[in-house]
Amino acid sequence: MERSKKSTRLVLGPSRLLFFLMLSLFLNLSCVPNPEDITLSDNSDVQNSSPPSHSSYYIEEIMALTHNSKCSAYSWQDRGRAPAAYIQGMALTFARSFCRLKTSQAAFISIATVLSNNTGDAKIDALTYYSSLFSQSGMSLTNNRDETVRSLYTLGIGLGMRESSGKYCEGRDMSASNTSASTAEAGIFQTSYNSLSASEELSKLYNEYKLAPHKCLLEVFSSNIKCKTSSIAGTGPGADYQAFNKSCPAFATEYAMIMLRVRRNHYGPINRKEAQVVQSCNQMLNSVQDYIENDLNACDDLNL
Template identity: 55%
Template sequence: MKKLSLIIAVQFAILSTYNTAVASGTSTSATYTQQIKDLAGSSSCYKYSWKNRGRAPAGYIKGVALSFARSLCRIRHTGTPAVATILSAASSGNTSKDALAYYKSIFSSAGITVTTSGDEAVHAIYTLGMGLGMRESSGSYCEGWDRSAGSNRSSAEAEAGAFQTSYDSMALSTELKKLYQEYQASPARCGLSVFKEGVTCGNQSILGTGAGATFQSFNKSCPAFATEYAMTLLRLQRSHFGPIIRKEAEVVPACGTLLTSVEKIVDANPETVCSEIY
């Protein structure tokens, strides 16, 4: 009888713990977010030494992998957001604007398809995006404006964040503005704690004032936004990025492999994964 009472007490304690976890929005097991972070942190992509940059900060690889998962979830979302349509479109063939078209031969050499819409297009642009962030900032989410470009310009022209985007780029599409507003309304989705791992931020000032200055600050404090914004911008105006114009951003197969593994996690249980990550 005492043994039965003990079993019932243990079961009640476990149930109470589970109910508390559910009510607080936490999980009693490893979250999908943690699975992706662990996968990224042990990947060959993380161990790769980028040309003239060395190894990426752990937080950069983990953060971009999570942003990739979120972008995949956008495609799977009922009533797909227009920004997801931009990301998932097959190469437009327009080499002056679309980074997928401009990098077609390099993607081909890496065994990456860019002529199919959907997950493959998102996979390709994120694989290139990994290399872009390493060229622009060495994977530092808090990178400030480019001193070599000088300070005699407006705040709207000043770049910031891991991918060095600027406020004036938002004029290219209303979807970029919508993405900006989406993250401004949901700062908890910014992923700052993830991107911080392995990064030391110096004294990164803001150039100018006004809306452009606000964008610079937000780009650095909300790296998940900076990532999805840059991936979308790569499809709309690849010439915004110097390393893309010069084809300095590397397309690393190991990073493509990492993203394929992330995609498998999403596809194994899309509804549950996306409810957590999206």
């Protein structure tokens, strides 16, 4: 016969009861995490509300001005429609050249002077040589510095399409006889190393970009562009120039714009007046110009 078990019950006095209540409260509070110790996981829905980086904002805004422009949709003679990367790169490089007109830095003023001065000498200056074609296209050349640089880039866009179909990485013309390191042409505008003697501003520009390759805008000019394998002619400084001309398209562009003012006969399509001047491209560049004039902070973002 089993003996019945009596249950036992712990009876707490008032002092012990108060102790256990305080201990329980302490333990519960200690389990609450400190907000500063909370780490959001990669899957968190919390979004970073900080504004886009200063440098990307203005560049993206200028590129956006090209997207729906008639210049981007234009079909060039024997070349077709320009690569979007080329039009965007030209717009940004124009913006940088335009900003040179607005700077007070002596190193940039001298380059801006060559780009914007009107010599009136058709033997060396492509704008003077092309003045009648500008008039026929509904654009008149003036002595206004801003308009001169815009007209220069309008012609430059046409030249780049003629020389390379807007491809930054174009190598030398394999059918041409100029195959030495100093005479072989390369890049968007097919310019050669021996052109450096045309103006002291060319060497200044070359050194400027070599010291700051982040200014090359390669990521813009190269977007969705397929490059053919092309060799570099020769060795030494001339070969280095060819390689840099292809890898730094913003340099190649500003360099060619100076060349158009000081030695236009370097470019066959200019001499034969095959490079087109298209009014819609001038209008697109004008919208870029207006944008910069309304906010000169854009010049800082263009790494001038």
